[in-house]
Amino acid sequence: MTTSSLLSSFPLNLKSLESIQENGSTIPQYRQNKKCGNGIVHLGPGAFFRGHQAWYTHKAMEKCGGDWGITAVSMRSSKVKEALSPQDGLYTLVELDKKISHEVIGSISKVLVLGEDYNEVMHTLCSSTTYFVTLTITEKGYCLNANGDLDINHPDIIHDLIETSSKVSAIGLLAKALESRFLNSVAPFCVISCDNITDNGKRLKKALVKYTGEYNLALSDWLDEFLICPSTMVDSITPATDEQLKSMVSNQYAIQDNWPIKRESFLQWVIEDGLPEHRPAWEQCGAIFTDNVRGFEAAKLRLLNCPHSTIAYLGSLMEVETVYDAMQYEPLVRFVKDMLDSEVMPSIEPPKELDAFIYSRAILERFNNPNVKHLLSQIAWDGSQKLPIRILPIIEENLENNRSICMLCHCVAAWMLFLRKQYLADREIVDPHNSLLLDIVMQCNNNAEHDVNIFVSMTPVFSDVLKRSKKFQQVLTRVYASLSGVLDDPAYPWYRKL
Ligand code: CS2
Numbered sequence: 051m052t053t054s055s056l057l058s059s060f061p062l063n064l065k066s067l068e069s070i071q072e073n074g075s076t077i078p079q080y081r082q083n084k085k086c087g088n089g090i091v092h093l094g095p096g097a098f099f100r101g102h103q104a105w106y107t108h109k110a111m112e113k114c115g116g117d118w119g120i121t122a123v124s125m126r127s128s129k130v131k132e133a134l135s136p137q138d139g140l141y142t143l144v145e146l147d148k149k150i151s152h153e154v155i156g157s158i159s160k161v162l163v164l165g166e167d168y169n170e171v172m173h174t175l176c177s178s179t180t181y182f183v184t185l186t187i188t189e190k191g192y193c194l195n196a197n198g199d200l201d202i203n204h205p206d207i208i209h210d211l212i213e214t215s216s217k218v219s220a221i222g223l224l225a226k227a228l229e230s231r232f233l234n235s236v237a238p239f240c241v242i243s244c245d246n247i248t249d250n251g252k253r254l255k256k257a258l259v260k261y262t263g264e265y266n267l268a269l270s271d272w273l274d275e276f277l278i279c280p281s282t283m284v285d286s287i288t289p290a291t292d293e294q295l296k297s298m299v300s301n302q303y304a305i306q307d308n309w310p311i312k313r314e315s316f317l318q319w320v321i322e323d324g325l326p327e328h329r330p331a332w333e334q335c336g337a338i339f340t341d342n343v344r345g346f347e348a349a350k351l352r353l354l355n356c357p358h359s360t361i362a363y364l365g366s367l368m369e370v371e372t373v374y375d376a377m378q379y380e381p382l383v384r385f386v387k388d389m390l391d392s393e394v395m396p397s398i399e400p401p402k403e404l405d406a407f408i409y410s411r412a413i414l415e416r417f418n419n420p421n422v423k424h425l426l427s428q429i430a431w432d433g434s435q436k437l438p439i440r441i442l443p444i445i446e447e448n449l450e451n452n453r454s455i456c457m458l459c460h461c462v463a464a465w466m467l468f469l470r471k472q473y474l475a476d477r478e479i480v481d482p483h484n485s486l487l488l489d490i491v492m493q494c495n496n497n498a499e500h501d502v503n504i505f506v507s508m509t510p511v512f513s514d515v516l517k518r519s520k521k522f523q524q525v526l527t528r529v530y531a532s533l534s535g536v537l538d539d540p541a542y543p544w545y546r547k548l
Contacts, residue, residue, distance in 0.1 A: 291312065
């Protein structure tokens with residue numbers, strides 16, 4: 051570790067890389083003195099992508115070279131471009147473990163914003179030297195309905211189907227670029243979804259086939275036959291960048307970085323077999339190729355993301371700030387362990403290489419990392435998109451198999467009460483369905499049956515099966531009533547009523 055009191059600090063860019071290395075930081079050698087070409091476009095260059103896939107590609111280029119530089123495209127915000135363009139795409143990645151380490155990542159070599167740089171984005175996507183498009187656009191970016199199919203009535207999809215000169219959705223943008231490749235006899239790029247969605251690759255391909263089927267059947271058939279969209283499981287806890295991280299990078303490593311990234315040292319990328327041969331050497335850097343992504347994906351969504359959301363909503367009601375802080379609260383940890391063991395574990399068929407119990411406990415250990423200050427609010431947002439993927443399918447399966455759902459319903463009820471609490475405290479509800487949710491919470495009157503009924507019948511979150519299930523609504527109502535005291539008193543011991 052370096053200390054800037056002894057070192058002069060440098061603004062991060064290609065010219066200063068050598069000095070930064072002399073100060074003791076690890077730098078991307080492949081960005082020194084030679085230009086590596088770009089072979090990947092990434093949509094949605096948020097913190098997770100920069101901590102995860104950009105790191106794998108960085109390692110792959112360090113190890114085996116290749117023209118695998120990344121053109122990163124923000125779908126809306128210009129913040130990443132403003133931060134990284136003056137730095138030639140470079141940024142510092144800090145790994146938070148017992149030992150804290152850092153390195154400068156170089157795999158992003160250009161940052162664009164869809165609205166501002168539309169023609170350049172399209173040109174890059176259509177280029178025959180773009181072989182991969184990777185995506186971290188979050189659950190809502192796929193414009194899917196509650197059944198996981200493309201929502202043809204989504205405003206962005208309607209816009210993209212009508213408007214020919216600009217696109218706002220990832221689906222519309224990819225379809226337009228693929229159409230141009232089709233017309234010019236250029237093979238389709240391979241599209242890799244890296245979002246926490248069950249069967250992410252399959253759903254993405256289905257969405258693209260359906261979208262193009264609305265106006266060009268030949269293109270839709272071509273995509274159906276030739277487009278490769280592997281499903282993936284991605285994992286690494288990546289809290290948002292805060293001022294503390296920026297000052298650490300500046301004071302301890304003597305790097306002036308507009309937007310450093312932090313994550314835990316654990317990371318995993320499981321990719322479905324069948325990728326084109328010409329690709330970055332991801333597997334030599336730890337990525338796992340398998341024919342059973344689904345097993346890994348379900349285990350991760352159910353054993354990591356499900357307890358994450360449960361902790362986020364229950365913890366927020368108790369006015370706890372981070373996952374680590376919540377993990378210091380024994381009754382909550384005990385509750386989460388019981389929920390995992392009795393209601394989640396029976397729903398999992400893990401791949402043969404995974405012992406679900408050991409995996410689950412290792413995940414809880416990761417939550418207990420004092421260096422990772424992961425805000426519960428970061429996990430709590432966008433609940434309408436997350437619950438139908440990480441919680442509700444388990445409830446449906448448990449109902450079908452006569453298993454208990456009471457503890458899982460705590461997560462759902464806590465989400466509802468969390469939204470009410472946001473409203474009562476005059477705080478923003480961050481969710482793509484915020485106006486609908488606001489409408490719902492305004493109608494709540496603290497009568498459990500009434501409130502649960504409005505939530506379940508009005509939100510697009512709940513499937514028809516759950517809307518029809520009396521047992522689900524009964525259990526949820528009971529749990530909601532037992533939890534609602536938390537609204538008035540964050541120290542209210544809801545768990546005593548279990
Ligand atoms: C979290 C995930 O924000 C959330 O909803 O559950 O981002 C989680 O940290 C990652 O999936 C971990 O891989």
